[in-house]
Each structure stands twice: as C-alpha cells, then as structure tokens.
Amino acid sequence: MSHAAIRRLDSYSDMFVAFLFTVTEWLYTSYLSGGIVIFFTEVVSNIASFFVQHLNDIKGALKDYVMPFVVLVFTVVAAIATRNSTLTARESLAHTLRTNLRDEFTSRYTILLEQHREQLKVVKEYLDDKDGRNLLNTLMTETDHYRAFSILRGHRVISPYMRVLYHLLRHIYYNYYAENVDINQKKQYASLVRSLIGNDVLFLIAVNSSYIIERGKENDYAKYHFLLKEFDFFEHALFFNANEDISGLKEKALDDSLSKVITKLTHNYKETIKKEREAKFMLNANFELPFIISCIFNNPLYEKSMEYLNSFNDMLNVELDLAVREYIDKNKEHSTISTALIDYYERAYVTASDVRLNSFASTTCITEEQYKTYPVVDDLYLKRALDALKENIEDSVLENYYLRRYNNFGHFSIKDPNDFMISCKSLLEWEMHLNKLKNGEIGQKFRQDNEDRWQLFRAAVLEQRLTRA
Incomplete structure (x- = not known):
C-alpha cells in the first residue's frame, strides 16, 4: 500500500470517529429532551449531511479499497469454477479409461475362456479313453513324486491344456482392470473357470504344478503353482476321489492311505525283529501321490493330511511297540x-x-x-x-x-x-x-532308519509347498 493511500485511510478514520461522536452526543441530548420524532428526523438529517459533506472522500475509499476486494472475490470464484470444471473433466476421463480397461480385460478373458473350454474338452475325451484312464490310475498309485510330475511334463494331450489354463489365470491375476483390489474380486473370474473343471482334471492340474523345486531352485512351474495358490484353486478338490465317478469328501481314503503305509512298515519291523533266520519278506511302504498332493495344496483334507504327515513317526512307533508286545507274548513259551x-x-x-x-x-x-x-x-x-x-x-x-x-x-x-x-x-x-x-536292543536301527527316512520325506513334500507371497 502506498504512503498516500495510508494517509487517506487515516483521514477517513478520523472523519468516521468524529461522525460517531456527533451522533452519540446528539442521541444523549435527544433522550433528555424526550423528542422521539425529533430523534429520527435528526438521525436522517445528520447522516445525509455527513454523506453530502464527504461524498468525494467516500468515492475515493470505494475506489481504493472496496473495488479491489470485489475484484479479488470474483477472481477466486472464477478460479474455483475452473478447478471444478477441470476435476469433472478428469473424472470423466478416468471413468472412460476404466471402462476401456474393463472392456479390454473382459474381451481377452472371454477369448482365453473359450480356448480353455476347447482344450478341456480334448482332455475330458482323453480321460474317457483307455489310455487316459490308465494314466490317471498310474498317477493315483504312484509313490515317486518326481516320476509322476515327469509323466505329465510335456504330455501330448495334457500339456497344451495346462498352458491355456496358465495364461488364463495369469491374465486374471496380472491384467485385472482395477488396481489395488482385493484378491476376492479376481477370484470371481478364477472361480468361474474352476467350476468348469472336473475332479479328475483338478488332480492332474495339481500334479502338473506340484513339483516346483529342482536341485534347490524354483523351476518355471512355481509361477503356475503361485497362481493356483492365490486363487485357492483346490479348495473343493477331492484328490483321493480323482479316478472315481463319485462325489463327496472321502476322508476314509486318507485314513486308509495312512493305515496301508503303517501296516506295511509294521510288517517289515516284525520281519526285522523275529528270531528265525529264514529269508525276510519286506514290503515297499510309501505314501501314494494323492496324499503327497494333499499336503502341498490347500484342499478339504489338507489339515488332516498335515496332521498325519507331522505325527507319522509317533503313530508308527505306537504300532511298533504293540507289535513287540504281541511278539513277546506269542513267543514267551519258547523261553519258559x-x-x-x-x-x-x-x-x-x-x-x-x-x-x-x-x-x-x-x-x-x-x-x-x-x-x-x-x-x-x-x-x-x-x-x-x-x-x-x-x-x-x-x-x-x-x-x-x-x-x-x-x-x-x-x-x-x-x-x-x-x-x-x-x-x-x-x-x-x-x-x-x-x-x-x-530293552529295545533289537529293532532300534530299523526305527532310527525309518525315522530319518520319513523326516526326509516330510521335508521333501513341504519343500514343494510354495510359501512366498
């Protein structure tokens, strides 16, 4: 503000104070005289006189202070209106971009879903044929995880389908049209895919992506494994029913799987501890592939499978202790x-x-x-x-x-x-x-060797379960 403007402002202030003093003095005099009509007449007369006497000064004040303020107010209002218009334009553009991204995502998803439907049909026809049934039955009874995985790797019928499914799941996970969304929103699209797949094919998908660590390093199948894990793809899969045309959770199959292995190992232990020196008949005692897969992927029997895997040696030792007692009772007459x-x-x-x-x-x-x-x-x-x-x-x-x-x-x-x-x-x-x-002097080596063996088995199974995010 200039010095001249400051001096004018001081002058206006003095005049206004003098005006207020005059009005106050008059009000007091009028009150004492009791003339209410005279009061209003004098108020109007004094105000009019004040404005006539100081009209030029008031015009100067309006020009120097009020008008710039009015201009400022209108400028701010115009800026706000411009900003709101810009925001509206941006929102409109963002909406258009989101719509385009969703349309592009849906279009690609539809194409991949149709390719998946065609390849799935080929796999179903193959599994209905003799060769396909033999393949499925072989995998169901296989005890060597890597050998089972190798059977499917590069398979002339199964592999093309697996590639299409991988690209479809990858598209859903990485190309989803919205950013920073909860996985459950993406799972809606993956769940639609899964609903088209039968239990036998789900088992093949699990086997195909279950062996992800080779020579201590992740292979390319880890990417597939990750997508299946993120989408909880096997939450309803029944691995122990894969080669059967029945529905429903087959918990007894898991119990039977455990019982079969423990029974064979108990037989081998009895062969080891017996006194007779004839040739001992030892059985091959290993868990079959459905149990291994059930310990790797989340599924309805995962918790129970892991319980058996973690407590296997304890459960086996209970049976071996019982076998010792039965053997002693049966043969004590020979030492009496x-x-x-x-x-x-x-x-x-x-x-x-x-x-x-x-x-x-x-x-x-x-x-x-x-x-x-x-x-x-x-x-x-x-x-x-x-x-x-x-x-x-x-x-x-x-x-x-x-x-x-x-x-x-x-x-x-x-x-x-x-x-x-x-x-x-x-x-x-x-x-x-x-x-x-x-006294535990006989059979101890069998127990220790078996415990070491099953600890290695447990570690090998859990190694193939992807834990990283």
Whole structure:
C-alpha cells in the first residue's frame, strides 16, 4: 500500500470517529429532551449531511479499497469454477479409461475362456479313453513324486491344456482392470473357470504344478503353482476321489492311505525283529501321490493330511511297540522252562557211564521195575543244566541220556545229550532274544532308519509347498 493511500485511510478514520461522536452526543441530548420524532428526523438529517459533506472522500475509499476486494472475490470464484470444471473433466476421463480397461480385460478373458473350454474338452475325451484312464490310475498309485510330475511334463494331450489354463489365470491375476483390489474380486473370474473343471482334471492340474523345486531352485512351474495358490484353486478338490465317478469328501481314503503305509512298515519291523533266520519278506511302504498332493495344496483334507504327515513317526512307533508286545507274548513259551523243555519233564535220565546204556540199543522194551530204578528230570535238574550252559562250564548233566516209557508194553523213546543240548540252547537263545526286545536292543536301527527316512520325506513334500507371497 502506498504512503498516500495510508494517509487517506487515516483521514477517513478520523472523519468516521468524529461522525460517531456527533451522533452519540446528539442521541444523549435527544433522550433528555424526550423528542422521539425529533430523534429520527435528526438521525436522517445528520447522516445525509455527513454523506453530502464527504461524498468525494467516500468515492475515493470505494475506489481504493472496496473495488479491489470485489475484484479479488470474483477472481477466486472464477478460479474455483475452473478447478471444478477441470476435476469433472478428469473424472470423466478416468471413468472412460476404466471402462476401456474393463472392456479390454473382459474381451481377452472371454477369448482365453473359450480356448480353455476347447482344450478341456480334448482332455475330458482323453480321460474317457483307455489310455487316459490308465494314466490317471498310474498317477493315483504312484509313490515317486518326481516320476509322476515327469509323466505329465510335456504330455501330448495334457500339456497344451495346462498352458491355456496358465495364461488364463495369469491374465486374471496380472491384467485385472482395477488396481489395488482385493484378491476376492479376481477370484470371481478364477472361480468361474474352476467350476468348469472336473475332479479328475483338478488332480492332474495339481500334479502338473506340484513339483516346483529342482536341485534347490524354483523351476518355471512355481509361477503356475503361485497362481493356483492365490486363487485357492483346490479348495473343493477331492484328490483321493480323482479316478472315481463319485462325489463327496472321502476322508476314509486318507485314513486308509495312512493305515496301508503303517501296516506295511509294521510288517517289515516284525520281519526285522523275529528270531528265525529264514529269508525276510519286506514290503515297499510309501505314501501314494494323492496324499503327497494333499499336503502341498490347500484342499478339504489338507489339515488332516498335515496332521498325519507331522505325527507319522509317533503313530508308527505306537504300532511298533504293540507289535513287540504281541511278539513277546506269542513267543514267551519258547523261553519258559515248563513249556520249552516239557518233553524232558519226568524222563528218566541215564549217565553216559551206566553199563546198562548199551543194552538199550538192542531192545525195544523196558520193564516198569527197571524204569523206576533211574532218577527223573525235574525243575532243579533243568535249571542246573541251563546254568551250566549260560556260564559255559562243564557239567555231567549235559552228557546224560533221557528215557520215557510210553505204554504198558514197555516201549520207550530215548534222547541223547545232543538233543537235550539243542533244546536247552534254543530256550536260552529265545530268552536272550526276548530280553533284548524288551530293552529295545533289537529293532532300534530299523526305527532310527525309518525315522530319518520319513523326516526326509516330510521335508521333501513341504519343500514343494510354495510359501512366498
């Protein structure tokens, strides 16, 4: 503001103060005189007089201050109107762009969906044929994850379909027409695709994208795996029913899968701990592919599959402990004197130095009187013989012969010292064998090897489950 304008403003202020003083003085005088009509007349007269006397000054004030303010107000209003017009234009343009993006997305989605429908038809026809059914059955019973994955990689019928499905899911995820949207909005388009796919094909999709780590690095199938995981593509898949024309959750199939493996391993353990030295018949005990896939992808049986995978060794050890107890109960008679050596109880025994021993070779009968002249085997006798064998000391009881008169005609049977020694040693071997089983000395290597093996299996399965976002 210029110095001249400031001086004029001070002048106007002085005049206005003088005016107010004059009006106030007059109001007080009028009040004392009580003339209300005179009051209003004087007010109008004084105001008119003031404006006549200072008209030029008032015009100057309007020119210097009021008019610039009015111009400023109109300028601001015009700027606001211009901004609102610009915002409206921008919103209109953004709406047009969103519409174009949605139309482009939908157009491409429709094309890929039709390609998917055509390729899916080819796969369905293949699975209805003998070769397709054989492929599906092979995969359902396969226990080698990588071998199953390799069967589908580059398959002449399955692979073209998998590529189309991958591009369709990739388009939905990466080319969606709106930015920063919740995955559930994209899942609406993926769910439509999934609704067209049968349970058998869902199983093939899972197998095809399940092996993503090779030699410690992610392969190209990890991208496919990621999309399936993001869209929760297998939330209704029934992997254990893939080769059956039935619906419904087949929880019993998962239980049967676990039971089959544990039963085979328990059989192998029994073969390992048994005393007999004949050839042992060992079974191939591995989880089949549906269980492996069920541990990799989210599905209705994922939680239960993971529970079995994580607690497998504990459940197996329960069965192995039971197998040990049953084995001991079944074979304890072999280590019990009263049963293992029952054939020697109450037999008459004859020392090797007895002169009458040679006569038994030339006769088939022995009189009752003669039979009663020999001492008989009892518990003390057998314990003495067993102690001698345990301590590896010489004892004459180990050289005796054993007679038994078995009818009224005096017919008898005779066992030589070697027969007795074999029976006693067998008892002691069983006793030692069962004691080692009770103490965990036998079968421990099997258990440890099995635990290590299944820990590796668990790690291998979980390695193929994508955890990154």
